[in-house]
Amino acid sequence: MIQVNPSLSRAQLRTQLRKQRRNLSPSQQTLAAQQLYRQFAQHPLFRRAQHIAFYLAGDGEINPQLLLQEALQRGKHVYLPVLSPWPKTTMVFQRVGVQQQWEKNRFGILQPRWCAADQRAVWTLDAVFLPLVGFDPQGGRLGMGGGFYDRCFAQLCRSAHRLGPQRIGLAHECQRVAQLPVEPWDVPLHAVVTDQQWYAVPASTDCAG
Numbered sequence: 001m002i003q004v005n006p007s008l009s010r011a012q013l014r015t016q017l018r019k020q021r022r023n024l025s026p027s028q029q030t031l032a033a034q035q036l037y038r039q040f041a042q043h044p045l046f047r048r049a050q051h052i053a054f055y056l057a058g059d060g061e062i063n064p065q066l067l068l069q070e071a072l073q074r075g076k077h078v079y080l081p082v083l084s085p086w087p088k089t090t091m092v093f094q095r096v097g098v099q100q101q102w103e104k105n106r107f108g109i110l111q112p113r114w115c116a117a118d119q120r121a122v123w124t125l126d127a128v129f130l131p132l133v134g135f136d137p138q139g140g141r142l143g144m145g146g147g148f149y150d151r152c153f154a155q156l157c158r159s160a161h162r163l164g165p166q167r168i169g170l171a172h173e174c175q176r177v178a179q180l181p182v183e184p185w186d187v188p189l190h191a192v193v194t195d196q197q198w199y200a201v202p203a204s205t206d207c208a209g
Ligand SMILES: Nc1nc2c(c(=O)[nH]1)N(C=O)[C@@H](CNc1ccc(C(=O)N[C@@H](CCC(=O)O)C(=O)O)cc1)CN2
Pocket: 055, 056, 057, 058, 061, 081, 082, 083, 091, 106, 107, 109, 131, 132, 143, 144, 145, 146, 147, 148, 149
């Protein structure tokens, strides 16, 4: 686990942790993806969930592709994040179709071509698997810095939809830090699954802000 120098800013921490995950070799990445799959494929949360949001891995992120394929095979509805053309700060979740058309978002990440009819309100999903740059065992998440996931969940946390989807961070073990700096807009994760283990977050820290 990384011992975080408390004087590091979020931006510096992000740079350091991104470098760390990009340094994993292709064979380490493949193994991590297989181990993630083994950790999770038979888990009741995954077995029960019918509407699940994934992400397409890049930049050294742990790859949930095996789980995504498994979800499709089990007849679940699979969603991916799509950045809205306007307003630029909005991200929605869109179901992946059989003859899906794709486009790149402004960060070069592949996303389903915008189709409002296939989009589903976040609070009606059963689970959202979040990519992350860093995490801590208290449910803290450091992302790429766009604030997209936090904005998606902000309403949910403040309103009566506390139950909403399970927010599950997926990560390499090397992305764990003892304690991330917390910002007022941060929405805590319910759990983090790495290639090595599960980190269940105590309920009391859920939506603390
Ligand atoms: N796989 C994956 N998909 C995802 C996310 C993610 O973290 N991972 N996102 C999670 O929110 C959203 C995209 N958010 C992103 C925010 C910033 C950058 C980024 O690369 N920033 C550049 C600099 C900015 C620029 O190119 O204009 C960089 O530092 O490399 C990428 C994605 C939606 N899709």
